[in-house]
Each structure stands twice: as C-alpha cells, then as structure tokens.
Amino acid sequence: MIRRTIAIGKKEFKHLLRDKRLLFVMIFLPIFLLVIFGYAVNFDVKNIQLSVLDKDQSNLSRSFINSISSSNYFYISSYLKNDSEIKYVLDKKEAQVVVVIPSNFSERIEKKKETAQVQFLIDGVDGNAATIIKSYVDIASIKFNQKLQKEIFAKLGVKFEPLISLEPIFWFNPDLQTTKFLIPGLIAMILIIASVISVSLSLVKEKEHGTIEQLNVSSVNSVELLVGKSAPYIVVAFFDALLILFVGYVLFDVVVKGSMILLLIMTLVYILSSVSLGIFISVISTSQQIAFTLATFATLLPSVILSGFVFPIESMPPIVQIITNITPAKFFIVILRSIIIKGVGIEAFWDQLLYLIAFGTLFLIVAVVVYKNDSATA
Amino acid sequence: MYSIEVNNLTKKFGKFISVNNISFKVKEGEIFGFLGANGAGKSTTIRMLCGILAPTSGDAIVGGYSVLKHPDEVKLNIGYMSQRFSLYNDLTVEENINFFAGVYGLKGKLLDDRKKWVLKIANLNNKENLLTGSLPGGIKQRLALGTAVIHKPKIVFLDEPTSGVDPISRRGFWELINDLSESGTTVFVTTHYLEEAEFCNNIILIDAGKLIAEGNPKDLKTNYLLNDIIEVECDNAVKAMELLEKENFVEETSIFGNNLHLIVNNFYKDKTQIKLLLSDKNNIRVNRVDKIVPTLEDVFIHLLDNKTND
Structure with a gap:
C-alpha cells in the first residue's frame, strides 16, 4: 500500500521536475501575485x-x-x-x-x-x-x-477645555496598514490557486494520454493513486507558503506574531483541503482544458470575492454569506489573521480548523467515489 | 488446464447490450486471438476480464479468480498492454520500468533481474537513460510489453498491441509473443490484422456482442466456409465485381488488392464462365482465375456479411 503510493509519488515528482515550465509557474507565480497585489491593492486613502x-x-x-x-x-x-x-x-x-x-x-x-x-x-x-x-x-x-x-x-480670560476627549487606539494593526490585513488573504488565495490548478491537471494528463488505463488494470487502488499523485504538489505548495511568508516579511514587513509552527501546521491542513478540491476537479474533468477552466473558476473568484480577503463577509446578504462556505480560503484567512496579526493560539480559531478538515474530507470522499464509479463504467 | 474460463458473460449499458452472453475457454500458455470489428464489444470484454468492469451477468474465471467476486486478485495476476503503449514519454526508460515495478511491489534481486529482462527484450541495453518519448514506435511497443509483464503474470492481455507499428517491428513483436507463450504465459490478444490472427493457437470472432466463430485458424477456414473461393486477377476489378455479383453461380464477392475473391456455389463449373462474362461480353482483360485456399479474411468477411444480411 505504502510502497505503491511512494512509487506513484516518485514518478509524479519526476514529471514535475522535468516540466520546467510548470515548475517555474508554480514557484514564481505566487511571488509575482504577492508583489503585484501587495503594492496595487491598497485601500489607504492618502494624498x-x-x-x-x-x-x-x-x-x-x-x-x-x-x-x-x-x-x-x-x-x-x-x-x-x-x-x-x-x-x-x-x-x-x-x-x-x-x-x-x-x-x-x-x-x-x-x-x-x-x-x-x-x-x-x-x-x-x-x-x-x-x-x-x-x-x-x-x-x-x-x-x-x-x-x-x-x-x-x-x-475673554476663561480657560476652555473640552469635556470629553477621545483617545482611540487601533488594536492589532495600530497604523491601520491595509497590507497587513491583505497579506493573509493573499497567501490563502495564492496557495489555493497553485495547489488546485496543478493537482487538477496532473490526473487529467493521465486520462488524456491513456496511461490511467494501465494504472486501473494494475493493482493500484484509487486512494493510493490519488494520494501518490498529489503528494509532490503538496510539497511544492508548502514551499510556496514559506516563500510567500518570507517575501511578505521582506517587502511588506508582515511579521508573524503568533506561533510559526502552528502557522505551518495550519497551512498544511489548508493545502490538503485545497488539494482534495483539486483532485475532485481532476476526477470530473475529461481534458486539461476543462480541468484548468474549472480549477480557475473554483479558486480565483471565490478566494478573492467570497473569502473575506477584501470584502467583509459580515456585510454580505445572508444568502451570499452561506455561499461563502464554498471556498476553504474563507476559513484559512480567519486562521491566518489570527496567527499573523493577532498572535493568538488555536483556541481562537479551532472551529475554522474543523471546517477546513471537513471541507477537505468531503471533497476527497466524493472524488474517490466518483473515480471508482468512472473507472468501473467508462 | 484453462487459464481463462468465460461463462455466459454479459454487459449491458442501459438498454444497449455490449457483450451478449458469450462463453469460451483459453488454455494455459496458448496465444488466443480475440477478433471483431470496432464496436463489436472487444474492449468491454477485455475490461471485464481484467477486473475493472463488473459484468451485468455471467462470470469469468481468470487465473483462478472470479472477476465478479475477486477483481483485485485478478488484477494482481494479469498483465495488460493497450494500443496506446501506456508509458510516460517524459520519463526515461529506467524510470518507466522502476515505476511499473514499484506499482507491482517488486524489489531487490527480483527487481534487478526483471529490469535486465525488460531492457533485453526491448533491445534497450545501456540505453536506460533515454527519454521514452524519443524512442521509435517499435521499441516503445516492446518496452510497453516488458513493463506490462514485469511482475511475471500468468496471463497477459494485449489490446491491439501492433496498431500503428511498422510491419518489421510487428513481426518481431510476434516473436516476442511466441516466446512469452512458450515460457508458459497465456497471451490473450486482439488485433485488426488477420494475417496476425494466423499466428494464434485459437481464435474467437465476435460481432455485435455475440460470439460467431471459434476454433484454430485451420478449422475456421474449413468449417465455416464450405464453398470454394475463386481468385480472379483482371482489369477494372470494381466493374468486374459488379458484373459477377449478378451471376447465379456467385454467392459473395470481395476485393483483395487488385484481385477479386468470389465465393461460388454449385452452379460454378469452371473458369470459362468467368472469362466469357468478363472478356468476351464486357471486354475486361482477365489474367488469371484460380481456386484458392481461403484466408481468414475470406472467412470473416463471409461470416460478418451473413450476419449483416440477417
């Protein structure tokens, strides 16, 4: 079981290392997005x-x-x-x-x-x-x-003092810098795009080349196949996360206030749940084009519009608030802001973590079921 | 001993019956040809025999396991190679071998031995590091067969393994199939090339999901086609065929290259009947008229024609 999964993972890694273009995109696109968004998306009103x-x-x-x-x-x-x-x-x-x-x-x-x-x-x-x-x-x-x-x-010779004087202090983000608020959302957006798109393409490639047939006939089961195939992309996405945090620190002064280890564990959970969305898309798609379109559609818009990245979810109409649950970015952004900006521990966001795990599990189960049905009837 | 026993196997997709109640047996170590037109149900049958598609009814025992009850054991005991040569073009020869070996859990000395064997049969010794995508079709095909049987299965399914490969490579590939069969592996092969079917020990022919003929190539030629076959070499074969079709001594006609093959009945006496019609009445030059031993192609065209006429 483990050996077969490793064999598939190894093979997938080699595909990735040999596909220089994909590798380049997976590593540099995140930084590119971070820099562009970090500088361009700014709600500070100045000058x-x-x-x-x-x-x-x-x-x-x-x-x-x-x-x-x-x-x-x-x-x-x-x-x-x-x-x-x-x-x-x-x-x-x-x-x-x-x-x-x-x-x-x-x-x-x-x-x-x-x-x-x-x-x-x-x-x-x-x-x-x-x-x-x-x-x-x-x-x-x-x-x-x-x-x-x-x-x-x-x-007139009278000493005048106002009766009440307000002294507002902005907690967590004293200078009200929008970048501090936006970087967590950016991390969530970039990671979901990178992991979902790459994973969704990888399985579809095997379908297009007909190699999936060979795997179906071999004794590899669907779980081994799906886990083995997504493993390399999980590693790369995790590397992306580290890179974004580093670039965020260098360019935008985003310092992680809370526990770094907790942040990394949460990031891994988020990547896993994004990857299961990617696997699901891969399973239901018949060509790389379809997979790419679906993956972009399922990640880009929801993670920008519905995740609370830019627009506060609390101000959305109730029905839209319910729809926001379709993107795991929503939950991860709460976690990221809690750890990076507020510096709080897991007690502040455990419910979001549960959502993330539920989201990932749900899509993985559906993907495995659909895959089994497909390979049994197609 | 039989390595495959198929009993009343049926597969329906909705109302469409893809495989209709077929039964046959494949002996251990033989080369078994599975023939039929595109869409006749060949692929569906192979998928059921490989344990990846559950039959609607009936069952098959493959390598001692029921495809219905123990599909996973079936998978472990078979090899499979499709016409698409399921190799990864962006991996090297060795990486491809390692991958399939890993999928079947080979390791240690067994892995080394099998790797050497695959490289040998694919003529790729010392070329382990070539990218698979850069190999010529014939070599790829041999490598694909090697990886398909890397775990030494007792039975190997080859689904149109020679399509798109040049004739010399095809001939070499069949030698490889013979070697496998001689070493005791049962080879279940589908093909469109009827001259390849002649290399098989036994053959079945299916059409529209039904089994319509079975036996060894020699039996098939004598048992299923009782009439004589006349080969006519003449100018303007198409015109000649149109004319001959109307004669009462001709049952069926078909074109083979420049020649015409006629299946004739008892009204046929000798070649003068044909020469009279073609050269004397219609001014078509006739070079040669011979009675020939039927080829498998004659038999199958005859069988499939009769089917469509029903």
Whole structure:
C-alpha cells in the first residue's frame, strides 16, 4: 500500500521536475501575485487632492486651510478663482475635494460671533474613499474649531477645555496598514490557486494520454493513486507558503506574531483541503482544458470575492454569506489573521480548523467515489 | 488446464447490450486471438476480464479468480498492454520500468533481474537513460510489453498491441509473443490484422456482442466456409465485381488488392464462365482465375456479411 503510493509519488515528482515550465509557474507565480497585489491593492486613502476656493482671503481663512493641508492626507492641488471652476476640477478629477470659503467667513466669526459655513464638495464616485475623506475633513475642522474656541475664550480670560476627549487606539494593526490585513488573504488565495490548478491537471494528463488505463488494470487502488499523485504538489505548495511568508516579511514587513509552527501546521491542513478540491476537479474533468477552466473558476473568484480577503463577509446578504462556505480560503484567512496579526493560539480559531478538515474530507470522499464509479463504467 | 474460463458473460449499458452472453475457454500458455470489428464489444470484454468492469451477468474465471467476486486478485495476476503503449514519454526508460515495478511491489534481486529482462527484450541495453518519448514506435511497443509483464503474470492481455507499428517491428513483436507463450504465459490478444490472427493457437470472432466463430485458424477456414473461393486477377476489378455479383453461380464477392475473391456455389463449373462474362461480353482483360485456399479474411468477411444480411 505504502510502497505503491511512494512509487506513484516518485514518478509524479519526476514529471514535475522535468516540466520546467510548470515548475517555474508554480514557484514564481505566487511571488509575482504577492508583489503585484501587495503594492496595487491598497485601500489607504492618502494624498487627497484638495482644491481651494477662498473668497474671503483673510488671515483666518488661510489659517483654516493650513490646518487642513498640514495633515499628511491632503495636498492642495489648485486654488480656484470662481465658482465655475469647481465643476471643472471635479469633472476632470483634478480634485477629490473642493473647499469653498464664503466671503463673509472671517467677518461672521470675528465680528458677528456667528457660525460661519464652509462648503466641502467631495467626489462621491468611490463611496469608500469619499467616506474616509469626509471623516478626515471632519476631524480637521473639529480641531480648528477647538483651537479657535480656545483662543476666543482665552481673550475673554476663561480657560476652555473640552469635556470629553477621545483617545482611540487601533488594536492589532495600530497604523491601520491595509497590507497587513491583505497579506493573509493573499497567501490563502495564492496557495489555493497553485495547489488546485496543478493537482487538477496532473490526473487529467493521465486520462488524456491513456496511461490511467494501465494504472486501473494494475493493482493500484484509487486512494493510493490519488494520494501518490498529489503528494509532490503538496510539497511544492508548502514551499510556496514559506516563500510567500518570507517575501511578505521582506517587502511588506508582515511579521508573524503568533506561533510559526502552528502557522505551518495550519497551512498544511489548508493545502490538503485545497488539494482534495483539486483532485475532485481532476476526477470530473475529461481534458486539461476543462480541468484548468474549472480549477480557475473554483479558486480565483471565490478566494478573492467570497473569502473575506477584501470584502467583509459580515456585510454580505445572508444568502451570499452561506455561499461563502464554498471556498476553504474563507476559513484559512480567519486562521491566518489570527496567527499573523493577532498572535493568538488555536483556541481562537479551532472551529475554522474543523471546517477546513471537513471541507477537505468531503471533497476527497466524493472524488474517490466518483473515480471508482468512472473507472468501473467508462 | 484453462487459464481463462468465460461463462455466459454479459454487459449491458442501459438498454444497449455490449457483450451478449458469450462463453469460451483459453488454455494455459496458448496465444488466443480475440477478433471483431470496432464496436463489436472487444474492449468491454477485455475490461471485464481484467477486473475493472463488473459484468451485468455471467462470470469469468481468470487465473483462478472470479472477476465478479475477486477483481483485485485478478488484477494482481494479469498483465495488460493497450494500443496506446501506456508509458510516460517524459520519463526515461529506467524510470518507466522502476515505476511499473514499484506499482507491482517488486524489489531487490527480483527487481534487478526483471529490469535486465525488460531492457533485453526491448533491445534497450545501456540505453536506460533515454527519454521514452524519443524512442521509435517499435521499441516503445516492446518496452510497453516488458513493463506490462514485469511482475511475471500468468496471463497477459494485449489490446491491439501492433496498431500503428511498422510491419518489421510487428513481426518481431510476434516473436516476442511466441516466446512469452512458450515460457508458459497465456497471451490473450486482439488485433485488426488477420494475417496476425494466423499466428494464434485459437481464435474467437465476435460481432455485435455475440460470439460467431471459434476454433484454430485451420478449422475456421474449413468449417465455416464450405464453398470454394475463386481468385480472379483482371482489369477494372470494381466493374468486374459488379458484373459477377449478378451471376447465379456467385454467392459473395470481395476485393483483395487488385484481385477479386468470389465465393461460388454449385452452379460454378469452371473458369470459362468467368472469362466469357468478363472478356468476351464486357471486354475486361482477365489474367488469371484460380481456386484458392481461403484466408481468414475470406472467412470473416463471409461470416460478418451473413450476419449483416440477417
């Protein structure tokens, strides 16, 4: 039993080592994806273009504008001269936000002691970014308000302090870096793509070349065949995982806070359950083309869209939340984030681990059953 | 002693009967030819005999084990080689041998001995490290046979082993089959080449899932075709065939290369009847008219024609 499995595994390894193109793709594609996604997929809103229409042209208006642009989030892309230019800069995307200070700005505050209204026009096309920009603007104007109030009260000889002061601290990811949040998702996505596609192709190749017939007639049983054939790809995928962690550390400062050994064990479980999905696809496909298409379809989209990699599952409609269970990446991402970012142990995610094991077992059983039926009737 | 006993073997796929109640026996160590047109049910039968396809009804005892009850034991005791030469082209000769040896659990001295044997019969001594994909078809075919019987099975199934191989390699391959048979291995072989069927000790012919003839090549030629066969060498064989088909002394016609073979009945007296019709009445030059011993091809065409006429 073991000897036959080893014979098949050895042979498969030789195929892989001789197929330089596949080997190259399996090793370099993961790094390539990591670098591209790591740098390109970024939800941090920085360097916001700010256009200013200052109709007041007073010291006060200038100091208000200064207080906004002095934060690192904004830079002033242009000063406008009249209202008609507002539409132009927003249309041309030369400004993401336009601030319009009315001509009576300083007069209302300093002379009439009234509230002055300042208009902010924010480009709402990207709703997420717009919300973030609004909150930056809010904070900037609250700070300016407080500074101004303090000065006014000081002139009156009254000491002014706000009653409540909020001190938010972001736990786990203090700088709110999206890369830290995204890297675990990337690892999950890359590993599932690499392992499912390669495994699904390997068995189909034997079907296409007719060599599967020879194996069926030999005393090899389906479990030996499927285990032996996927073993080399498990090894390569595991190597990929190490490589991604290393590159993630070098390029994106992603440090594993929790136990490295636990992380590696969990990664192996994840690779195994991905591989059983690959085996399943291989068993139901009749050609490499079909297998490749199915494998891409089953891994790429779900692991990006449904896994919680980018979009939070909690905000999805209930029915879609149920559908998210079709990808093991969903469970692995929770585990990865727990270990890498939070540094917690297995007690925090054992339920996800059970899901992963169940997922892998289910697909493997179905694959073996389908394979047995196929080889008995085809 | 019989190494294969097939009893009322039947396989249905839905309503389609692929193999219809066939029975036959194969003696130990003989070369047994299994013939039939494409789609006649040959592959289905072989798959059942190899224990990878369960029969709908009936059974076969292969190497002492029932394919119905003990398919796994059957698999251990047989070798199988298909027309696709199931070798891995991206592996070397030795890697292919090692792989199949590993699948059958060979090791130690036995492994070394068998490896040497396979290299010898495939004429690949000192060429262990060549990529299998680079070998010529004839050598690949011998290597495929070698790996198929690396575990010294008592019975080997060869499914159209010589298709796509040049005539000289084919002849050499049959010598190899003879050697196997002489060393006591039962060889069960299917082929499309009827001249190859002449090399078999016994033959069965199936058509549409049914067994329609069996026996050794000599018996088949005498028992199944009682009429005389006349070979006619003439110009314009197609035209001549059309003309001859209408004559009452001709039962069947078929073309063999430039020649015509006629199966004639009692109305046939001598060659003047043919010459009269062709050269005198229709101006077709006739070179030669001879009564010949039928070939297996004559017999099978006759048998299969009768079937389709039913």
